[in-house]
Amino acid sequence: MPTAAPAFAVFVTPSSSSNSAVEVVRTLAMAGFDPIEVADVNDLKAHRPDTGWAGAIVPIEADDPSTSWAFCRDARRVNDPVVPILVLIGGSHLSELSERHEQFDDFLLSPFHPSEMEARIRHLLWRSGQGPGPELVELGPLSINLETYQAALTGRPLDLTFMEYELLKFLALSPGKVFSREVLLNRVWGYEYYGGARTVDVHVRRLRAKFGEEHAHMIQTVRSVGYRLDK
Amino acid sequence: MPTAAPAFAVFVTPSSSSNSAVEVVRTLAMAGFDPIEVADVNDLKAHRPDTGWAGAIVPIEADDPSTSWAFCRDARRVNDPVVPILVLIGGSHLSELSERHEQFDDFLLSPFHPSEMEARIRHLLWRSGQGPGPELVELGPLSINLETYQAALTGRPLDLTFMEYELLKFLALSPGKVFSREVLLNRVWGYEYYGGARTVDVHVRRLRAKFGEEHAHMIQTVRSVGYRLDK
DNA sequence: CAGAAGTGTGAATGGAGTGTGAACGCTCCC
DNA sequence: GGGAGCGTTCACACTCCATTCACACTTCTG
Numbered sequence: 001m002p003t004a005a006p007a008f009a010v011f012v013t014p015s016s017s018s019n020s021a022v023e024v025v026r027t028l029a030m031a032g033f034d035p036i037e038v039a040d041v042n043d044l045k046a047h048r049p050d051t052g053w054a055g056a057i058v059p060i061e062a063d064d065p066s067t068s069w070a071f072c073r074d075a076r077r078v079n080d081p082v083v084p085i086l087v088l089i090g091g092s093h094l095s096e097l098s099e100r101h102e103q104f105d106d107f108l109l110s111p112f113h114p115s116e117m118e119a120r121i122r123h124l125l126w127r128s129g130q131g132p133g134p135e136l137v138e139l140g141p142l143s144i145n146l147e148t149y150q151a152a153l154t155g156r157p158l159d160l161t162f163m164e165y166e167l168l169k170f171l172a173l174s175p176g177k178v179f180s181r182e183v184l185l186n187r188v189w190g191y192e193y194y195g196g197a198r199t200v201d202v203h204v205r206r207l208r209a210k211f212g213e214e215h216a217h218m219i220q221t222v223r224s225v226g227y228r229l230d231k
Numbered sequence: 232m233p234t235a236a237p238a239f240a241v242f243v244t245p246s247s248s249s250n251s252a253v254e255v256v257r258t259l260a261m262a263g264f265d266p267i268e269v270a271d272v273n274d275l276k277a278h279r280p281d282t283g284w285a286g287a288i289v290p291i292e293a294d295d296p297s298t299s300w301a302f303c304r305d306a307r308r309v310n311d312p313v314v315p316i317l318v319l320i321g322g323s324h325l326s327e328l329s330e331r332h333e334q335f336d337d338f339l340l341s342p343f344h345p346s347e348m349e350a351r352i353r354h355l356l357w358r359s360g361q362g363p364g365p366e367l368v369e370l371g372p373l374s375i376n377l378e379t380y381q382a383a384l385t386g387r388p389l390d391l392t393f394m395e396y397e398l399l400k401f402l403a404l405s406p407g408k409v410f411s412r413e414v415l416l417n418r419v420w421g422y423e424y425y426g427g428a429r430t431v432d433v434h435v436r437r438l439r440a441k442f443g444e445e446h447a448h449m450i451q452t453v454r455s456v457g458y459r460l461d462k
Numbered sequence: 463c464a465g466a467a468g469t470g471t472g473a474a475t476g477g478a479g480t481g482t483g484a485a486c487g488c489t490c491c492c
Numbered sequence: 493g494g495g496a497g498c499g500t501t502c503a504c505a506c507t508c509c510a511t512t513c514a515c516a517c518t519t520c521t522g
Binding site: 161196 | 489
């Protein structure tokens with residue numbers, strides 16, 4: 001199971017004359033983020049995800065800029081200040097930015113291209129804390145950190161070798177699914193690999209040993225078929 | 232005598248096929264800045280104004296991106312690191328940004344509208360005048376001062392060479408994350424560098440030696456994968 | 463120009479990691 | 493109950509990888 005997607009607040013005015021918010025929401029979703037519409041600062045508290053806000057996207061409404069700017073200002077004042085703030089603004093309103101530097105972190109011309117918005121968001125995320133959280137694979141008590149090449153069982157780190165790690169990762173990416181030895185040799189060891197089926201057995205055995213008696217059952221044997229990783 | 236206009240370095244390739252640099256220079260001048268064309272990092276030192284660089288504008292040449300990126304990287308490594316860096320990039324090359332966040336501060340789609348460039352520059356200037364960025368990187372007993380190019384372990388200064396420092400800084404910016412030798416060669420030594428993987432090993436070894444026996448374990452080897460910096 | 467410091471490369475070394483064969487044990491089915 | 497089939501376990505040999513060393517090359521400095 002992948003880590004929860006970073007949640008972004010998308011400011012929408014009650015008199016949502018523009019449909020830009022729709023475009024924003026769609027773009028965020030396509031880029032793998034979690035867009036949540038908010039109408040005012042109270043919504044920021046009410047709808048705050050457990051993981052907090054990864055940032056906010058604020059379209060500056062052409063017919064009522066002050067409301068949008070007020071939202072930006074207030075979003076910085078709540079208990080858990082929202083950063084970063086990306087402002088969406090029409091080309092003819094660029095001059096408004098000059099006196100409001102402290103109210104936004106980056107801006108994007110409207111209409112916008114989705115890939116530019118995504119690029120700006122990713123750059124902001126990186127700046128404000130080294131980007132999105134680490135890529136984790138979790139399955140019950142097991143968690144695998146794909147960035148650090150570390151696996152842990154109920155928080156206790158497992159000292160795995162390269163092949164053990166690769167095998168476990170492969171199994172954990174398709175929890176519950178049974179893989180034959182042949183498939184495992186192909187997908188984990190490589191297509192050109194031509195070794196005995198005993199190889200898989202032994203690595204499973206070593207994994208189970210490191211899991212400890214308590215969790216060894218997570219790797220299940222399916223007789224005359226292969227192996228499967230369960231919770 | 233009026234205050235000198237902020238000076239911006241504009242990167243131009245010798246084979247300046249694109250005329251984007253001309254546009255950049257004109258826009259900067261119109262906005263009241265002082266554009267100075269530079270062809271490489273040596274020019275940054277040779278033509279450095281008395282007031283220092285206010286920033287740099289770097290067009291990413293479509294036919295030779297790596298030269299432009301190398302300039303960005305090196306501009307951050309000179310004695311008086313150039314910040315901020317604004318990158319000018321074609322829409323079809325946006326994906327290049329994802330792995331180079333540390334090499335630029337903001338980007339602008341090419342072709343660009345002069346008023347957007349001016350707005351971006353003014354926002355960058357405002358930001359750099361505010362809180363100077365994270366000039367200190369800390370990780371357990373290790374602290375790295377990005378401004379003075381000094382690293383220290385439990386307060387004791389480490390006498391690092393240039394490459395040792397760059398390698399350590401890169402690792403410390405993503406604590407815990409494993410990097411392969413290939414990635415390290417690309418991102419620390421440079422995309423255009425094509426050397427043996429032993430180079431990385433040796434520099435790691437020298438870093439560990441300077442860390443001393445007590446802290447050598449901070450740089451961990453992940454067998455058949457790469458290296459990782461931990462607390 | 464001599465010397466020092468920084469950096470990259472090839473080769474030797476040691477060891478962790480990996481694969482294999484054989485012995486053992488379990489389960490199912492005739 | 494006995495055998496066939498399959499998985500498990502063990503010990504051992506070998507491969508590959510990281511480490512280390514020595515040295516060549518470049519750059520800088522006095």
